[in-house]
Amino acid sequence: MTAIDIAVQSKKLGAEEVTIAYRRDKKSMGASPHEQELAHKNDISFIYNVQPQKVTTSQAGITAIEFNRTRIDSSGKLTPTDTILSLPCDVVFKAVGQHFENSSLSAEEEQPRLNQQGRIAVDDNYQTSLTGVYAGGDCINGKDLVVEAVNHGTQAALAIHQQLQQD
Numbered sequence: 001m002t003a004i005d006i007a008v009q010s011k012k013l014g015a016e017e018v019t020i021a022y023r024r025d026k027k028s029m030g031a032s033p034h035e036q037e038l039a040h041k042n043d044i045s046f047i048y049n050v051q052p053q054k055v056t057t058s059q060a061g062i063t064a065i066e067f068n069r070t071r072i073d074s075s076g077k078l079t080p081t082d083t084i085l086s087l088p089c090d091v092v093f094k095a096v097g098q099h100f101e102n103s104s105l106s107a108e109e110e111q112p113r114l115n116q117q118g119r120i121a122v123d124d125n126y127q128t129s130l131t132g133v134y135a136g137g138d139c140i141n142g143k144d145l146v147v148e149a150v151n152h153g154t155q156a157a158l159a160i161h162q163q164l165q166q167d
């Protein structure tokens with residue numbers, strides 16, 4: 001999804017040619033069919049089964065990116081091959097996935113309990129296992145949508161308000 005956001009916006013901002021390079025095949029892409037369609041409508045090119053190896057530069061800046069072709073080996077693992085593909089370009093964006101980073105929770109203080117996905121566990125009122133500490137958005141669920149985060153904030157605020165009225 002991030003790659004498609006960047007590619008489409010780059011094109012709309014005037015980039016002449018934009019290519020998305022993906023390490024697996026088309027059917028493995030995480031971006032939704034709607035987003036992929038959006039990319040095709042905006043004349044974005046796709047290269048599948050490649051992984052970045054090297055960015056080539058000159059004094060003027062980036063001149064190309066080199067990829068290794070990839071294949072799935074017999075154990076089902078994605079493996080780079082010796083076949084190199086070079087794509088001339090002047091700008092490269094890295095669009096990697098993101099995950100919940102819990103290292104900032106590892107301080108000396110008491111920690112909130114985590115859920116099965118390794119994110120912060122909350123009850124129906126968005127309260128964590130720590131009394132009076134609420135959480136919402138990407139750090140608690142797996143949908144990672146703005147509308148969800150806003151809804152969690154609203155629900156948590158209502159629960160906090162109710163709790164304060166009882167106290």
Ligand SMILES: Cc1cc2nc3c(=O)[nH]c(=O)nc-3n(C[C@H](O)[C@H](O)[C@H](O)COP(=O)(O)OP(=O)(O)OC[C@H]3O[C@@H](n4cnc5c(N)ncnc54)[C@H](O)[C@@H]3O)c2cc1C
Nearest residue numbers: 001002005098104136137138139143144145146147148149
């Ligand atoms: C490229 C991209 C495109 C996206 N496109 C869409 C889209 O089209 N539609 C959609 O619905 N969603 C989209 N999302 C997902 C959406 O951005 C998130 O679901 C949403 O921002 C989650 O809100 P949040 O408040 O939970 O977390 P965030 O918006 O990530 O806010 C968390 C904040 O906490 C701060 N923070 C983190 N750790 C600490 C710490 N230890 N101390 C203090 N502050 C800290 C961070 O700096 C950040 O400001 C996209 C995400 C990305 C990355």
